[in-house]
Amino acid sequence: HYFSNLIELSILSLIYNRISSIHPNSFRNLNKLKGLDLSYNCLFKLDSYVFSNLPNLETLLLNRNLIKSIQNLANSSLHHLIRLYVSSNFIERVNLSKKVFPSLTVLDLSSNYLLK
Numbered sequence: 001h002y003f004s005n006l007i008e009l010s011i012l013s014l015i016y017n018r019i020s021s022i023h024p025n026s027f028r029n030l031n032k033l034k035g036l037d038l039s040y041n042c043l044f045k046l047d048s049y050v051f052s053n054l055p056n057l058e059t060l061l062l063n064r065n066l067i068k069s070i071q072n073l074a075n076s077s078l079h080h081l082i083r084l085y086v087s088s089n090f091i092e093r094v095n096l097s098k099k100v101f102p103s104l105t106v107l108d109l110s111s112n113y114l115l116k
Contacts, residue, residue, distance in 0.1 A: 004029045011035040018042055022050045031055060039063040039085075048075035059083040063108075067091060074100045087111050 019041040044066040067089040083106040091112040
């Protein structure tokens with residue numbers, strides 16, 4: 001796919017692209033990618049397999065999308081993820097554990113619809 005030949009890529013910004021879904025192999029061969037910005041798109045669902053080819057991802061920005069849940073990220077093997085930004089979405093519930101994201105130190109859930 002589009003980025004599979006860019007094996008040395010460490011940061012990828014795809015903001016403001018009207019992306020509504022991501023093909024499972026979109027990020028294949030991007031083993032060195034440390035930062036991915038998908039903010040300001042139209043993503044509403046996050047499938048766990050989308051990020052499974054990003055073993056060294058440290059920062060994931062998903063701000064200003066249409067996301068209702070981030071639970072599928074728990075199955076995506078993002079063990080090196082340090083920063084997760086999902087502000088201004090439609091998230092109502094969050095149930096993440098240290099086992100799933102052992103390196104996570106920043107979680108931005110501002111401007112969502114979190115329920116008690």
